[in-house]
Amino acid sequence: MSDIPIYNADADRSLGLFDNPAWRAKSLEKAGLALVALAVVATVVALASDLGRQRPGLFAWLVFGGFGVGGVVFALGGLRRASGVRNDGKMFSSNQARGAVGWISGLVLTGLYVVLYFAPEALAGLIPLGDPLSRLLRDQPATVANGGQWFLYSTFYTLAVGAMGVRALVRYRHSRYHVVRTLSVVFFQTILAFALPYLLMRLQQPELFLHYTWPLDYDLFFPWKMEELRASGQLGVAMLIWGAILIAVVTPILTFYFGKRWYCSWVCGCGGLAETAGDPYRHLSDTSLGAWKVERWMVHGVLAAIVVGTAVLWVAALLDVGWLDAVAGTFSWLYGLIIGSIFAGVVGVGFYPLMGSRVWCRFGCPMAAVLGLQQRFFSRFRITTNGGQCISCGNCSAYCEMGIDVRWYAQRGQNIVRASCVGCGICSTVCPRGVLKLENGPRGDRATAAPLGAPALISELSILDGAMD
Amino acid sequence: MHIAIVGNGITGVTASRVVRRRHPDWRITVISDEAPTHYARTAWMYVYMGHLTREHTQPYAEHFWTDNRIERVHDRVTHLDARGKTLRLQKGGPLAWDRLLLATGSIPAFYGWPGQDLAGIQGLYHLQDLDRMEREAGSAKRAVVVGGGLIGVEMAEMLRTRGTHVSFLIREGRYMAHAMPKRESRLLEHEIARHHVDLHLRTEPVTFQGKDRVQSVRTSTDVTLMADWVGIATGVRPNIDWLKDAGIDTARGILVDRQMRTSAPDVFAAGDCAEAREPLAGRAAIEPLWYTGRIQGATAGMGLAGSPTPYAPGVFFNSAKFFDIEWQVVGRIAPEPSPEIVDAYTEDETPHGPRLIRLQADTASGALLGVHALGIRLRQSVISDWIARGVSLDDALRDLPLASFDPEFSRAILVPDLSRQSQRIANLG
Ligand SMILES: Cc1cc2nc3c(=O)[nH]c(=O)nc-3n(C[C@H](O)[C@H](O)[C@H](O)COP(=O)(O)OP(=O)(O)OC[C@H]3O[C@@H](n4cnc5c(N)ncnc54)[C@H](O)[C@@H]3O)c2cc1C
Ligand code: SF4
Ligand code: SF4
Numbered sequence: 001m002s003d004i005p006i007y008n009a010d011a012d013r014s015l016g017l018f019d020n021p022a023w024r025a026k027s028l029e030k031a032g033l034a035l036v037a038l039a040v041v042a043t044v045v046a047l048a049s050d051l052g053r054q055r056p057g058l059f060a061w062l063v064f065g066g067f068g069v070g071g072v073v074f075a076l077g078g079l080r081r082a083s084g085v086r087n088d089g090k091m092f093s094s095n096q097a098r099g100a101v102g103w104i105s106g107l108v109l110t111g112l113y114v115v116l117y118f119a120p121e122a123l124a125g126l127i128p129l130g131d132p133l134s135r136l137l138r139d140q141p142a143t144v145a146n147g148g149q150w151f152l153y154s155t156f157y158t159l160a161v162g163a164m165g166v167r168a169l170v171r172y173r174h175s176r177y178h179v180v181r182t183l184s185v186v187f188f189q190t191i192l193a194f195a196l197p198y199l200l201m202r203l204q205q206p207e208l209f210l211h212y213t214w215p216l217d218y219d220l221f222f223p224w225k226m227e228e229l230r231a232s233g234q235l236g237v238a239m240l241i242w243g244a245i246l247i248a249v250v251t252p253i254l255t256f257y258f259g260k261r262w263y264c265s266w267v268c269g270c271g272g273l274a275e276t277a278g279d280p281y282r283h284l285s286d287t288s289l290g291a292w293k294v295e296r297w298m299v300h301g302v303l304a305a306i307v308v309g310t311a312v313l314w315v316a317a318l319l320d321v322g323w324l325d326a327v328a329g330t331f332s333w334l335y336g337l338i339i340g341s342i343f344a345g346v347v348g349v350g351f352y353p354l355m356g357s358r359v360w361c362r363f364g365c366p367m368a369a370v371l372g373l374q375q376r377f378f379s380r381f382r383i384t385t386n387g388g389q390c391i392s393c394g395n396c397s398a399y400c401e402m403g404i405d406v407r408w409y410a411q412r413g414q415n416i417v418r419a420s421c422v423g424c425g426i427c428s429t430v431c432p433r434g435v436l437k438l439e440n441g442p443r444g445d446r447a448t449a450a451p452l453g454a455p456a457l458i459s460e461l462s463i464l465d466g467a468m469d
Numbered sequence: 470m471h472i473a474i475v476g477n478g479i480t481g482v483t484a485s486r487v488v489r490r491r492h493p494d495w496r497i498t499v500i501s502d503e504a505p506t507h508y509a510r511t512a513w514m515y516v517y518m519g520h521l522t523r524e525h526t527q528p529y530a531e532h533f534w535t536d537n538r539i540e541r542v543h544d545r546v547t548h549l550d551a552r553g554k555t556l557r558l559q560k561g562g563p564l565a566w567d568r569l570l571l572a573t574g575s576i577p578a579f580y581g582w583p584g585q586d587l588a589g590i591q592g593l594y595h596l597q598d599l600d601r602m603e604r605e606a607g608s609a610k611r612a613v614v615v616g617g618g619l620i621g622v623e624m625a626e627m628l629r630t631r632g633t634h635v636s637f638l639i640r641e642g643r644y645m646a647h648a649m650p651k652r653e654s655r656l657l658e659h660e661i662a663r664h665h666v667d668l669h670l671r672t673e674p675v676t677f678q679g680k681d682r683v684q685s686v687r688t689s690t691d692v693t694l695m696a697d698w699v700g701i702a703t704g705v706r707p708n709i710d711w712l713k714d715a716g717i718d719t720a721r722g723i724l725v726d727r728q729m730r731t732s733a734p735d736v737f738a739a740g741d742c743a744e745a746r747e748p749l750a751g752r753a754a755i756e757p758l759w760y761t762g763r764i765q766g767a768t769a770g771m772g773l774a775g776s777p778t779p780y781a782p783g784v785f786f787n788s789a790k791f792f793d794i795e796w797q798v799v800g801r802i803a804p805e806p807s808p809e810i811v812d813a814y815t816e817d818e819t820p821h822g823p824r825l826i827r828l829q830a831d832t833a834s835g836a837l838l839g840v841h842a843l844g845i846r847l848r849q850s851v852i853s854d855w856i857a858r859g860v861s862l863d864d865a866l867r868d869l870p871l872a873s874f875d876p877e878f879s880r881a882i883l884v885p886d887l888s889r890q891s892q893r894i895a896n897l898g
Contacts, residue, residue, distance in 0.1 A: 176879060395525075
């Protein structure tokens with residue numbers, strides 16, 4: 001030891017395509033991947049040729065079956081790995097650590113969303129694949145004219161939540177919290193967000209999403225939307241009333257007792273996709289202070305926009321001021337485009353492999369903003385830290401999908417009370433020292449909580465630290 | 470006032486924060502030869518296994534250092550002049566200080582085995598060791614890990630994620646014999662075997678053989694184990710060799726009083742490198758642990774800041790993870806049965822591993838001494854509070870559910886049944 005040793009900050013970034021030194025596919029996983037590859041090929045063929053239109057049944061099986069069954073088989077392959085925290089090789093993975101595969105997946109996903117929103121005709125070869133299922137569920141063929149691309153999209157979405165839900169169940173099978181939570185998001189997506197609305201459509205009723213309300217359903221209280229619902233009969237009125245109750249009564253009560261997690265990681269469809277299909281990418285969320293600042297401005301900005309926008313629309317409608325009407329129309333169109341399409345879809349999901357699984361939830365979702373304010377200021381929910389056990393390893397911060405620097409709090413014995421925490425519980429699961437616990441007990445001193453009975457100096461330090469943030 | 474701190478580990482960094490909090494305008498310099506910034510070495514294993522990158526293991530982002538105006542110097546201190554109050558650096562010029570903290574941590578302890586300097590034999594402590602392990606162990610087919618402490622089992626787990634075959638040599642007749650009762654040892658031995666590690670109990674290395682690189686290990690059981698790589702985890706010792714002629718009292722470590730003061734005025738020492746002249750009851754003179762480093766660093770920080778405070782770490786605790794089994798101890802657990810101790814223990818087996826909980830109390834007074842858990846998370850504050858107040862074993866057993874820190878929906882915490890206590894004592898032996 002005579003010289004100052006060189007230190008190498010990048011020593012272990014191998015990111016080879018197929019030679020991850022700490023993760024090798026098991027045989028069942030390979031079989032699953034092969035089926036998924038088959039589905040990808042079939043999708044490309046259907047997109048590029050007329051074959052899908054000619055043989056919709058066959059291609060539906062190849063594509064949906066390939067993705068669904070392949071995904072589930074791949075997931076079940078994970079049973080061959082011992083249960084417990086298995087993040088081996090993630091940081092060397094081309095797919096999961098922004099290597100070539102990650103970038104390509106990100107670009108392809110983003111591209112697909114752009115096509116879906118802005119050039120659905122390009123999907124003409126694929127849309128007929130939804131036909132058999134569409135007739136079965138909603139008693140209609142699947143065409144661009146009747147939103148066939150959305151039917152196709154919902155099917156893929158639900159399939160992703162289901163198959164990757166199985167992966168999450170296998171992966172976190174040692175934790176009952178994750179098993180229950182995953183079953184819950186899969187249920188809400190398949191039944192309440194997919195099957196039920198389409199079945200209702202079959203009965204000539206308006207699409208109904210029981211678990212979806214303002215401000216996520218941003219136009220629910222727009223004047224023309226309310227008019228439309230009222231006109232559509234009893235179910236429409238009931239939906240309006242239910243929507244109002246959901247946001248004004250149910251939401252604050254559940255959030256008070258359980259935190260925003262009851263919605264964001266148990267019920268919500270966007271959250272459902274993030275917790276299942278997005279799980280492999282959760283560690284890509286930016287944990288920096290800068291990201292937190294941007295996040296707070298953006299997410300509350302979107303909420304402000306929708307509140308102000310809805311108010312303006314009402315003023316325009318009630319006063320019948322001509323030019324206000326135009327402003328209102330433009331606002332509604334812009335919001336739908338920028339927030340509803342580009343943000344929630346293109347960026348929100350397309351960027352999973354690049355910016356993590358909760359880009360939309362962190363930066364754009366107005367529902368998350370409302371729930372977050374309630375969680376931060378009125379809720380009982382917090383993540384408690386276990387005395388002085390934290391070894392500052394950083395697993396919690398790395399695997400927080402909301403980019404919360406959990407360690408910042410844990411290493412000073414402070415509870416974590418953050419508006420953005422969706423209560424997924426992964427920080428607690430990956431912590432190798434059992435430091436973190438999601439709790440709903442009485443509020444007490446939930447925000448500061450110096451560890452009870454801990455040595456004087458630790459408590460003093462955590463107070464010192466608070467002042468150094 | 471200029472505060473200099475040698476070592477940017479948890480100890481040095483905690484001290485710097487305490488000083489900054491008390492004195493917004495003092496100058497603080499932290500020097501380390503390891504890396505320009507503070508890393509959590511406790512997380513090295515996760516870097517090798519690919520759970521984390523090195524950046525993830527930096528507990529503080531860049532802005533922390535600039536916000537708190539803590540100057541970082543990446544250099545090696547070669548000489549300390551305690552009288553003249555200066556440090557000599559290897560690259561930079563001499564550094565004058567008004568108060569000094571020595572927080573130089575540990576280095577791996579080697580025991581002078583023949584052949585121990587061959588390439589491919591190393592400990593795991595500094596960032597450079599991780600680099601080396603990445604270069605040299607990454608492609609190893611067969612490895613030998615010597616020493617069954619916490620770093621040893623971490624090495625075994627690291628190597629297994631790369632598919633390396635591991636022989637794990639342990640001197641004692643059972644795993645963790647110095648820290649745990651026999652039943653816990655057995656469960657952990659089983660866990661180690663489940664992860665396909667060859668555990669060799671009562672085995673030590675005798676020589677390491679090879680030309681320039683290690684090729685095999687000859688053991689005390691007269692076996693030759695082939696090895697492309699050898700990890701030494703037979704403990705650590707204070708990193709103080711460079712202080713030999715600085716005129717500061719040392720024994721195994723730098724000798725300190727309860728305020729973390731060394732024999733030289735205005736010079737403090739804390740963390741892994743410090744040795745208590747008069748250890749606190751139930752605590753070792755040298756405590757090479759992360760949290761004791763933090764508390765000693767805070768204590769020394771108070772001294773540096775001009776308000777000397779005695780070291781008061783509270784009730785002992787520790788935790789670790791052995792492959793998939795989390796372990797936690799609060800208070801003291803005797804590894805061998807004795808008439809002075811009442812032991813209440815129970816265990817069960819879940820599809821995801823064993824769970825065990827053990828409470829020990831003083832036979833004479835009935836007061837709770839310690840709680841041990843495998844596969845169960847305990848609320849540290851509750852149990853240390855019970856121990857500090859000397860609650861009875863019966864009360865502790867009754868209130869045990871309050872001490873659960875397991876996640877929601879977990880199985881209920883196990884509670885030992887005192888009425889079948891005699892069997893439990895038998896189990897301990
Ligand atoms: C792999 C591993 C896993 C561990 N896991 C745990 C755990 O789970 N729980 C736990 O409690 N503890 C654990 N420990 C122990 C814990 O990390 C140490 O107790 C702790 O890091 C000691 O902190 P410290 O600040 O006293 O010293 P260190 O962290 O060693 O910091 C000292 C620094 O000073 C530098 N230095 C030394 N001499 C000089 C010099 N002359 N000039 C300049 N710089 C110098 C060193 O290079 C080093 O950077 C683990 C240790 C290792 C290696
Ligand atoms: S802080 Fe923990 S529970 Fe909350 S979102 Fe992050 S990982 Fe999930
Ligand atoms: S994962 Fe646990 S031990 Fe590691 S930094 Fe987070 S709270 Fe601390």
